[in-house]
Amino acid sequence: GDSVTQTEGQVALSEEDFLTIHCNYSASGYPALFWYVQYPGEGPQFLFRASRDKEKGSSRGFEATYNKEATSFHLQKASVQESDSAVYYCALSDTGGADRLTFGKGTQLIIQP
Amino acid sequence: ETAVFQTPNYHVTQVGNEVSFNCKQTLGHDTMYWYKQDSKKLLKIMFSYNNKQLIVNETVPRRFSPQSSDKAHLNLRIKSVEPEDSAVYLCASSWGGHYAEQFFGPGTRLTVL
Numbered sequence: 001g002d003s004v005t006q007t008e009g010q011v012a013l014s015e016e017d018f019l020t021i022h023c024n025y026s027a028s029g030y031p032a033l034f035w036y037v038q039y040p041g042e043g044p045q046f047l048f049r050a051s052r053d054k055e056k057g058s059s060r061g062f063e064a065t066y067n068k069e070a071t072s073f074h075l076q077k078a079s080v081q082e083s084d085s086a087v088y089y090c091a092l093s094d095t096g097g098a099d100r101l102t103f104g105k106g107t108q109l110i111i112q113p
Numbered sequence: 114e115t116a117v118f119q120t121p122n123y124h125v126t127q128v129g130n131e132v133s134f135n136c137k138q139t140l141g142h143d144t145m146y147w148y149k150q151d152s153k154k155l156l157k158i159m160f161s162y163n164n165k166q167l168i169v170n171e172t173v174p175r176r177f178s179p180q181s182s183d184k185a186h187l188n189l190r191i192k193s194v195e196p197e198d199s200a201v202y203l204c205a206s207s208w209g210g211h212y213a214e215q216f217f218g219p220g221t222r223l224t225v226l
Contacts, residue, residue: 031211032211032212034214038154041219042217042219042220043117043203043205043217043218043219043220044156044203044217045217046214046215046216049212049214051212087154089156093211093212094211095211099144099161099163099168099169099209099210099211100146100158100161100169101156101158101215102158103155103156103157105153105154105155106154106155106156108154
């Protein structure tokens, strides 16, 4: 079945540091890839998506590039802020399957001022 | 205000009781979902409905049943709750399809004593 692997369970950085959260996927067909962010006490919020090889998705300074060969969709941000502290989820929607999102386990991002 | 609304915010109950959670979306979407988020923040799809028709039914226990009166409402009933049902239940909606972003409600936190 489909799966999403996020390597880091938690990432701790200082403000203005460079961020990378790794995401690799396994799916049949050509999945759409997503990043969602969840703040405490809220539901996940859509950040951006990409649906084809080499497509870059971006929003709020975050970006990720669909890499079909490496089956990856790593999240990056050049300079993090304290307000970026949240849980980040990589997810996929397999075009060959039912309409649903398969999420990674999430990465807790902690930004120290 | 257009969004996804869930009630109640919290619910505490005893093993064996029946509970029901409500979800309403005012975004005009025709697809709604229920996800379960466990204590480790893992997110898993439970059900999705498109125009009142069930289109995904993951292998959840039979004591869980979704109920939809129209495309703007999707409730979740749990008959005879178990301790492992303690979790946050998240409702979401979208325009449907594999590329559509999903909009999440704030969740209902269930605690089973």
